[in-house]
Amino acid sequence: MRTSYHEQLAGVGDGLIEMSRLVGSAVSKATTALLDADLDAAEAVIVADEEVNKLYRQLDDEAVQLLARQQPVATDLRAIVTALRMSSDLERVGDYAVHIAKVARRRHPATVVPVELRATILEMGQAATRIAVKAGTVIATRDLALAAQLLADDDTIDDLHASLFATLLDGNWDHGVEAAIDVALLGRYYERLADHAVSVSHAVTYLVTGEHSDPESYASE
Amino acid sequence: MSKRIVAEDVNAFYGSFRAIAGVSLTIEPNTVTALIGPSGCGKSTFLRTINRLHEVIPGARVEGKVMLDSEDLYGAGVDAVAVRRTIGMVFQRPNPFPTMSIYDNVAAGLRLNGIKNSKVLDEAVERSLRGANLWNEVKERLAKPGAGLSGGQQQRLCIARAIAVEPQVLLMDEPCSALDPISTLAIEDLMTDLKQRYTIVIVTHNMQQAARVSDRTGFFSLEATGEPGRLIEIDTTEKIFSNPSEKRTEDYITGRFG
Amino acid sequence: MTASTERPPPDLSGGGLGATRRVGDRVFAALTTGAGVLVLALIVAIGAFLLTKAIPAVQKDSTNFFTTKLWQPDNDPSVFGIAALVFGTLLSSIIALVVAGPIAIGIALYISDYAPRRLATPIGYLVDLLAAVPSVVYGLWGLLFLAPHSDKFQQFLSDHFGFIPLFDLGKNGVVGRSMMIASLVLAIMILPIVAAISREIFLQVPQANREAALALGATKLEMIRLAVLPYSKSGVVGALMLGLGRALGETIAVALVLSLSYSTSFHIIDANVGGNTIAANIASQYQAAEPLGQRALIASGLVLFVITFAVNALARYVVTRSGKRAAAV
Numbered sequence: 035m036r037t038s039y040h041e042q043l044a045g046v047g048d049g050l051i052e053m054s055r056l057v058g059s060a061v062s063k064a065t066t067a068l069l070d071a072d073l074d075a076a077e078a079v080i081v082a083d084e085e086v087n088k089l090y091r092q093l094d095d096e097a098v099q100l101l102a103r104q105q106p107v108a109t110d111l112r113a114i115v116t117a118l119r120m121s122s123d124l125e126r127v128g129d130y131a132v133h134i135a136k137v138a139r140r141r142h143p144a145t146v147v148p149v150e151l152r153a154t155i156l157e158m159g160q161a162a163t164r165i166a167v168k169a170g171t172v173i174a175t176r177d178l179a180l181a182a183q184l185l186a187d188d189d190t191i192d193d194l195h196a197s198l199f200a201t202l203l204d205g206n207w208d209h210g211v212e213a214a215i216d217v218a219l220l221g222r223y224y225e226r227l228a229d230h231a232v233s234v235s236h237a238v239t240y241l242v243t244g245e246h247s248d249p250e251s252y253a254s255e
Numbered sequence: 256m257s258k259r260i261v262a263e264d265v266n267a268f269y270g271s272f273r274a275i276a277g278v279s280l281t282i283e284p285n286t287v288t289a290l291i292g293p294s295g296c297g298k299s300t301f302l303r304t305i306n307r308l309h310e311v312i313p314g315a316r317v318e319g320k321v322m323l324d325s326e327d328l329y330g331a332g333v334d335a336v337a338v339r340r341t342i343g344m345v346f347q348r349p350n351p352f353p354t355m356s357i358y359d360n361v362a363a364g365l366r367l368n369g370i371k372n373s374k375v376l377d378e379a380v381e382r383s384l385r386g387a388n389l390w391n392e393v394k395e396r397l398a399k400p401g402a403g404l405s406g407g408q409q410q411r412l413c414i415a416r417a418i419a420v421e422p423q424v425l426l427m428d429e430p431c432s433a434l435d436p437i438s439t440l441a442i443e444d445l446m447t448d449l450k451q452r453y454t455i456v457i458v459t460h461n462m463q464q465a466a467r468v469s470d471r472t473g474f475f476s477l478e479a480t481g482e483p484g485r486l487i488e489i490d491t492t493e494k495i496f497s498n499p500s501e502k503r504t505e506d507y508i509t510g511r512f513g
Numbered sequence: 514m515t516a517s518t519e520r521p522p523p524d525l526s527g528g529g530l531g532a533t534r535r536v537g538d539r540v541f542a543a544l545t546t547g548a549g550v551l552v553l554a555l556i557v558a559i560g561a562f563l564l565t566k567a568i569p570a571v572q573k574d575s576t577n578f579f580t581t582k583l584w585q586p587d588n589d590p591s592v593f594g595i596a597a598l599v600f601g602t603l604l605s606s607i608i609a610l611v612v613a614g615p616i617a618i619g620i621a622l623y624i625s626d627y628a629p630r631r632l633a634t635p636i637g638y639l640v641d642l643l644a645a646v647p648s649v650v651y652g653l654w655g656l657l658f659l660a661p662h663s664d665k666f667q668q669f670l671s672d673h674f675g676f677i678p679l680f681d682l683g684k685n686g687v688v689g690r691s692m693m694i695a696s697l698v699l700a701i702m703i704l705p706i707v708a709a710i711s712r713e714i715f716l717q718v719p720q721a722n723r724e725a726a727l728a729l730g731a732t733k734l735e736m737i738r739l740a741v742l743p744y745s746k747s748g749v750v751g752a753l754m755l756g757l758g759r760a761l762g763e764t765i766a767v768a769l770v771l772s773l774s775y776s777t778s779f780h781i782i783d784a785n786v787g788g789n790t791i792a793a794n795i796a797s798q799y800q801a802a803e804p805l806g807q808r809a810l811i812a813s814g815l816v817l818f819v820i821t822f823a824v825n826a827l828a829r830y831v832v833t834r835s836g837k838r839a840a841a842v
Contacts (some may be wrong), residue, residue, distance in 0.1 A: 035440050035441065036443075036444065037444070038447060090258060099497065102496040102497045103467060103493070104466070105466070105467075107462050164357075259662070262619075282538070308724065311727055313630050336730055336731070336732050337730070338730075340730030343729075344722060344728035346721060346728075350722055350724070350725045352725065352726075352739065352743070354743040355743070359602060363726075363739060364729040367739075417728075420729070420730075505813040
């Protein structure tokens with residue numbers, strides 16, 4: 035019964051997974067552009083974000099139509115409401131990837147990241163990519179244990195972010211103000227990006243349980 | 256095979272009382288168009304002008320044109336009975352002929368058209384019952400009376416009866432209002448199938464049903480009691496339910512009036 | 514804090530006002546039961562009366578009560594039988610039904626489906642008015658107007674359709690106050706009851722079924738065949754049987770119109786042949802009858818009672834079944 039409705043609902047879910055795939059790849063590519071001073075990669079990320087924005091607007095329209103026409107209730111209703119939130123979060127993740135790519139483009143051909151921080155930024159970039167991809171998996175599988183894991187990954191990025199600031203403020207910084215600002219901003223972008231992924235995790239927890247509980251309470255032992 | 260309906264300035268009267276005024280709209284083939292509006296606003300009356308059933312009531316008459324493709328159904332020399340043979344109707348309360356079997360009910364329209372060959376009738380009855388999603392439930396008891404079925408099944412029987420004669424257009428006057436929610440959903444799913452072969456117009460006082468089932472929605476209303484009903488707005492269902500053009504439409508569908 | 518505004522708890526003991534109501538209920542129930550019992554008692558009393566008077570008479574009959582045509586109970590030996598009477602009763606009633614039935618159904622259909630709304634109710638009243646005319650008036654009208662004025666018509670039937678035994682005058686036959694005229698008068702008398710009940714039955718056909726037929730593209734006649742008639746079949750049969758019941762028991766009109774005899778002939782337009790019915794026989798013979806003759810008439814009355822009772826019971830059953838089936842839909 036109501037096959038076309040259920041298909042449309044599934045379509046929204048598929049759209050979110052596609053979005054998460056796109057932004058995950060954007061984060062990865064932006065990190066590469068950053069560390070390798072690759073202008074082409076940076077441009078590619080910036081252009082690809084248009085695709086993400088288009089998908090975002092389309093998903094919103096579809097969700098609103100479903101609300102207007104199909105009177106979803108229970109899990110279906112939570113699915114659509116959280117889809118509206120998650121699409122917004124994923125779109126922001128995409129935007130942060132663009133910010134990162136723009137920093138790389140701005141400083142080209144010079145590398146933005148000083149040598150001693152390369153490892154940290156690389157780790158942050160990998161963690162961020164991992165977290166973005168994991169968000170997509172959580173949306174697809176609605177696996178609460180995985181959603182809890184995501185929070186742990188976010189803690190990792192927060193720690194890295196903290197260590198970044200420690201390096202900036204330990205008194206041995208000798209790369210100049212511009213570099214310091216760049217690094218601070220980059221750290222911020224990665225940290226914010228991960229926070230939005232955590233929002234996705236919260237949304238999925240709400241979707242599955244119907245309560246605003248902490249995803250960590252569903253972490254597997 | 257299904258046709259486009261164009262209404263031009265349709266007015267319908269009960270004696271001297273004008274029930275609907277100046278209704279003009281187009282209904283594209285193979286679509287579901289829902290007509291919504293508060294009670295007494297003339298949507299059922301308009302529906303019955305399409306198959307010329309309105310004029311059966313003593314003292315009732317219709318002014319204006321209703322075009323089926325290029326033919327004016329109210330043109331000079333057009334036989335109302337012939338019009339009703341090409342337009343099927345399903346009513347609010349399921350009304351299978353109580354003294355007839357399921358088979359005879361579905362075959363009634365065909366027999367009216369003079370078809371007597373039992374093989375032809377058998378095929379048509381099976382085709383119609385399949386089309387109405389009722390075949391599997393009744394194929395073992397076609398000779399049993401039609402009145403022995405549940406409400407939802409009876410309504411599907413009436414749908415089978417209507418489509419047996421392969422009409423161009425199928426009119427449905429609040430077909431689910433006497434049914435339980437599951438039967439209602441079953442018939443809504445059926446409409447999605449049926450629109451591939453027929454043009455469907457459905458009157459419903461259930462807005463959510465109009466939102467779920469139709470491609471286009473028309474909103475009827477009246478200014479005050481005693482005034483004739485009018486078509487306020489007709490547009491794609493998406494537009495009507497997310498951003499209607501008329502304030503009256505928005506007030507109605509959000510429940511601020513009516 | 515304000516004074517307590519609570520109401521006292523309700524009195525559930527049944528005293529006070531409740532008690533008066535209870536008594537009223539019981540009195541009313543007793544009265545209605547009494548009325549029902551009274552009706553039952555009447556029927557039993559009448560039945561018993563008929564039986565106790567009739568049985569000795571039949572015992573005194575020297576010939577078979579059921580096969581003898583003659584009616585001479587006061588003779589010695591007593592010779593009487595109801596053969597001719599039952600034959601005439603059934604023949605006249607059936608002819609009346611055959612003539613009145615279709616016309617009554619036609620009138621009923623006209624009122625329910627064809628007449629303009631404003632005409633329908635007055636026509637219904639007129640038909641009901643026919644039922645209010647007293648039977649003796651029908652009898653006089655049949656005797657003094659219909660019989661003489663239909664001579665030409667009956668002659669026409671004999672001349673052109675004489676090959677059918679019904680309309681055969683034979684050598685000695687003459688037109689006049691024949692079985693056919695009596696049956697026609699009966700037909701007019703039962704027309705209103707059949708028409709009125711049929712009209713109610715037709716009006717009860719759900720409008721939804723009519724609309725369904727029309728929406729399929731049926732003409733008015735087809736709609737009536739599809740939706741009205743099948744639904745009404747049992748009810749109309751019941752109406753016909755009630756009309757038949759009335760015709761079976763009609764007394765004065767037949768006694769006045771028919772030239773009474775004790776023949777069992779199918780030559781219905783022959784006034785020389787005439788005929789008789791149980792009821793007409795009672796009316797015509799009672800004045801001159803002696804005690805045994807009276808008892809013989811009562812015996813014939815008992816037979817009529819049984820016939821009419823059976824027909825009415827059957828009619829009730831058929832009408833109820835039609836109602837039950839309508840309710841099930």
